[in-house]
Amino acid sequence: xxxxxxxxxxxxxxxxxxxxxxxxxxxxxxxxxxxxxxxxxxxxxxxxxxxxxxxxxxxxxxxxxxxxxxxxxxxxxxxxxxxxxxxxxxxxxxxxxxxxxxxxxxxxxxxxxxxxxxxxxxxxxxxxxxxxxxxxxxxxxxxxxxxxxxxxxxxxxxxxxxxxxxxxxxxxxxxxxxxxxxxxxxxx
Amino acid sequence: xxxxxxxxxxxxxxxxxxxxxxxxxxxxxxxxxxxxxxxxxxxxxxxxxxxxxxxxxxxxxxxxxxxxxxxxxxxxxxxxxxxxxxxxxxxxxxxxxxxxxxxxxxxxxxxxxxxxxxxxxxxxxxxxxxxxxxxxxxxxxxxxxxxxxxxxxxxxxxxxxxxxxxxxxxxxxxxxxxxxxxxxxxxxxxxxxxxx
Numbered sequence: 001x002x003x004x005x006x007x008x009x010x011x012x013x014x015x016x017x018x019x020x021x022x023x024x025x026x027x028x029x030x031x032x033x034x035x036x037x038x039x040x041x042x043x044x045x046x047x048x049x050x051x052x053x054x055x056x057x058x059x060x061x062x063x064x065x066x067x068x069x070x071x072x073x074x075x076x077x078x079x080x081x082x083x084x085x086x087x088x089x090x091x092x093x094x095x096x097x098x099x100x101x102x103x104x105x106x107x108x109x110x111x112x113x114x115x116x117x118x119x120x121x122x123x124x125x126x127x128x129x130x131x132x133x134x135x136x137x138x139x140x141x142x143x144x145x146x147x148x149x150x151x152x153x154x155x156x157x158x159x160x161x162x163x164x165x166x167x168x169x170x171x172x173x174x175x176x177x178x179x180x181x182x183x184x185x186x187x188x
Numbered sequence: 189x190x191x192x193x194x195x196x197x198x199x200x201x202x203x204x205x206x207x208x209x210x211x212x213x214x215x216x217x218x219x220x221x222x223x224x225x226x227x228x229x230x231x232x233x234x235x236x237x238x239x240x241x242x243x244x245x246x247x248x249x250x251x252x253x254x255x256x257x258x259x260x261x262x263x264x265x266x267x268x269x270x271x272x273x274x275x276x277x278x279x280x281x282x283x284x285x286x287x288x289x290x291x292x293x294x295x296x297x298x299x300x301x302x303x304x305x306x307x308x309x310x311x312x313x314x315x316x317x318x319x320x321x322x323x324x325x326x327x328x329x330x331x332x333x334x335x336x337x338x339x340x341x342x343x344x345x346x347x348x349x350x351x352x353x354x355x356x357x358x359x360x361x362x363x364x365x366x367x368x369x370x371x372x373x374x375x376x377x378x379x380x381x382x383x384x
Contacts, residue, residue, distance in 0.1 A: 033252050037245060045237045055248060062252045063259065123234075130235035148201075149232045170197040177200075177228040184231070 014078045021069055033062050036079060040086050046146045047090035049135030057093060061086045083151065087143060087161055094139045133183035137176050140164070144172035145180075191218045200225035 009031050012020060020028035040061050045054035064085050072081055134142060143162055147153045148169075155166040155173075162169065191199070191211055198204040199212075199222055206212055212219055 029256060030249060030253060033249050034245075037248055037252075041240070041248070042237045051238075051240060055244075055251075058248060059251050059255055063255045066252075066256050067259065124238075126231070127235040127238075130231050131237075134232065134235070145232065149229065167194060170194045174193045174197050174225070177225045177232075180228045180232065181224050184228075 015074050018069060018072055018074070018078065021066070029066055032065075032078065036082050037062070039079060040082055043083065043086045043146075043151070044090055046131075046134065046150055047094055047142060049131050053093070057086075057089055061089050064089065084161060087147065091139055091143055091162075094142065129184060130180070133180050134176075136183060137179050141172045141176035141179060144169050145176035148173055190215060191221075196222055196225060200229060 006027060009017070009020060009025070009027055017028060017032055021032060037058065041054055041058045044057035044061070045051070048054055048057065061082065065082055068085070072078070076084075134145065137145065140162060144158055147158045147161065148155070153161070155169045158164075158169045159166045164172075189211070191209060195204070195209060196218070199206060199209055209218075212222065
């Protein structure tokens with residue numbers, strides 16, 4: 001792919017980029033992955049609580065997206081569409097597997113330069129405990145909490161995604177938060 | 189009466205103001221539950237995902253690319269079969285039509301070099317489980333059958349169809365499961381027609 005081709009691809013809007021992917025244009029799907037990989041990875045990490053599984057799931061999400069590109073009709077944004085695929089992939093995975101939480105020392109440290117080293121360490125430890133607790137919640141509770149807390153989805157939107165009702169989503173959020181309280185105890 | 193789960197969640201998320209739940213003012217239990225929910229929500233919000241190494245993103249993109257290349261490419265609905273496969277199936281159809289015509293008792297000359305071949309009967313093909321069709325078609329028997337059929341095809345007729353560059357046996361090897369089922373259907377249809 002020439003630099004000119006790469007530049008042209010980068011200027012494409014979402015729909016045009018999808019068309020380029022469907023036309024098997026070199027570099028088009030790579031660019032789509034590049035634009036959305038971080039959001040997809042973060043979603044997956046929330047579900048599984050460790051880097052290795054989150055990487056595998058992210059790869060799976062993009063592979064499924066590639067295979068299903070024909071079905072993308074542009075009624076939602078690519079980000080929303082990938083998000084839906086991601087949630088389904090994660091739910092499928094977590095419903096059949098106990099989350100493997102990575103130890104704190106294996107996790108990358110968030111670079112927040114205004115914090116003191118001890119503040120940062122404390123915050124990272126606390127975050128790791130919360131993530132580990134979230135990853136131990138039952139799948140539906142975990143999904144409801146993650147989608148509501150980190151992805152700003154309404155109860156109704158989550159209900160649509162989880163094939164549930166808004167009331168059931170609220171109940172799942174409630175029990176998820178109670179579960180967190182139980183798992184974290186007085187640690188926080 | 190205590191607040192419901194839905195009420196507590198709405199209050200904790202700020203969807204509803206506390207003023208809409210006067211019960212809170214008189215119930216320590218509900219106030220405590222609401223405070224716990226809010227504390228856990230705040231803890232969850234604060235728990236950020238650790239940022240992986242910058243090198244990870246390129247590695248991830250490479251893994252996705254490799255996985256995609258190992259799988260099938262997305263194609264528009266009007267063109268799900270690659271060109272070579274469409275040509276392959278069409279050539280095989282031409283091959284089958286031409287060869288089955290050759291095999292037909294009324295038309296088959298006794299000196300035909302392929303007269304000793306025994307193509308699978310329609311009944312035999314019907315017995316092939318569709319789910320196993322791909323495997324069955326990949327069997328040597330089938331490959332031999334199709335290759336032998338191809339050997340007897342009128343090359344000019346195939347060329348007239350724009351299919352002259354295809355090798356039937358190679359085409360079969362390249363067909364995916366859907367295409368193989370289509371080939372099976374063509375074979376069945378043609379053999380049934382010959383039986384009419």
